[in-house]
Amino acid sequence: MECDKCGEEAVMHAAYSGAHLCETHFCRSVDKRVRRRIREDALLSPDSTPEDPERWVIGLSGGKDSVVLTHILDETFGHDPRVDMMALTIHEGIEGYRDESVDACVELADDLDMRHELVSYAEEFGVRMDDVVEDDPENMAACAYCGVFRRDLLEGYAEEFGADKLLTGHNLDDEAQTALMNVLEGDVTQIAKHFDASLGSFEDRNEGEEFVPRAKPLRDVPEKEVALYAHIKDLPAHITECPHSSEAYRGEIQELLWDLEENHPGTRHSIMSGYEELAELTAERYRSDEGADLNECEQCGSKTGSRVCRKCRLIESINAV
Template identity: 70%
Template sequence: MNCTKCDREAVLHAEYSGAHLCEHHLRESVESRLRRRIRKDGLIGPEASPEDPETWLIGLSGGKDSVVLTSILAETFTEDPRIELVALTIHEGIEGYRDESLDAASELASELNIRHEVVSYADEFDLEMDDVAETDPENMAPCAYCGVFRRDLLSDYADRFGADKLLTGHNLDDEAQTALMNFFEGDVAQMAKHFDASLGPFDERTDSTDFVPRAKPLRDVPEKEVALYAHLAELPVHMAECPHSSEAYRKEIQELLLKMEAQHPGTRHSVMAGYEELAELAARAYRENSPDLGECERCGAATTRDLCRTCQLTEAVHAA
């Protein structure tokens, strides 16, 4: 089958649009959607200038999503003096897994000539995920611990580096799965946080100055297309799945969405279109009724509790 836009051989059939795309037009499409999302979300602040550039911190794990995100951002802003890119890789302490993805992240940052920083759970929390998975003091899936620790470090280092934006490589599938999980669980607070973190123009999100705004420029691109882009562009990517990955509920949602997408192309896009409206309403209501933020007694992080969730979990792990 030939490409819809030219006479080259197609490498992808995007069922939701009906388009057949060759390598050139697939890559062009992914890049176009990422850049359009940057414009739509107003990521480049009006005050950004060559004299006072914005710093964007990218969570670079070495997996396909973060590698594609970093590669396109570097290509887009290399010659733009208004934006400075910094990549941050977090080493969780997972033997035989994170070392290889760290190698991929380091190789990419070197090729793109962007600043690359590495932090670890061992240095920051005096623990490693291998040990957390073995002890599991809170009787939770390893991903639950890791998600809290990772979010904490991304936010902490975004603040330390004076970042104006924090960018992650979440794709359309990731976002649609999260949307359905929050909806099925009736988690209005998470819907509100999701809006404040990644949806809508930045000037509509929150008046709080305690958090660096987050952005997900790949959230309009399906996972399959991100993976194919990484392959065709011959980017250094670590494709292995984390050995501690055990989010059974998310995998159920993933299978449901893939089945629905196969039978009804465009389902993921429809889910996100409706969810964004619900999340915005939830965010506005949540801001009016949310509890006041204080400081964690141990680390000083913003929290509604005496101890933030990160300190609660690290205490439990060390006591186990």
């Protein structure tokens, strides 16, 4: 099998496009899609200058997605004085697993000479995910706890570091799964939040928003292609599944999408194309018909629609065991 561009040996075949690409042209293809997404989302504000650069905080877990994202961003903006990038790693307290991925984060940040900050559940919340999973006071999947805690730290520290954008390594599979889950669950408000949080163009953002907006520059790239890119570039990615990963419903959706993609190449792209348009319409509706205003959590001061935020309620439950 030869590369469509140069005749060299192809290392991948993209069924959704029909392309056969060698290592060089495959990596160029991934780079091109990420940079196109950055342009289309207007990620870099036209007001950014060397005297007043934008600050981007990258959620760097050490897995393939965040490592690839950090590498491409550094290659694209590493010498651009209009952008000030730093990496933020969160240690959940998962013995063995997170220790190795933190090592990958440190190695990559050192290689790129990028500022790198490490925070942990233990220091911030007084809990470790290994203990939370063992006690499980709310009878929930581990990912349900971890998602709340991780989101709180990412958003809180992005704000503390003065970030203009929070960048995460969600790939096409991640986003298509979330889209399909929201539609199947009939969660219209979550669809609207998904658009406002990370899918809309940054040209349309309002000043003084409640949260640091998220960007997902990898969201056009399938998961397997991200993994192949990390392998070809020999990036220090820790490619091992979390031992507590147990989102049963998302796993079912993942299997469904794999089957659909195999039988109907391009399904993931089609889902996201229609979903983003639907999400934009939904966001417009809910912006004009907003419910309760956000309050400050009585315990930690974070923004919440309730008296006490979800994170603080979970910590109370964990500590009560």
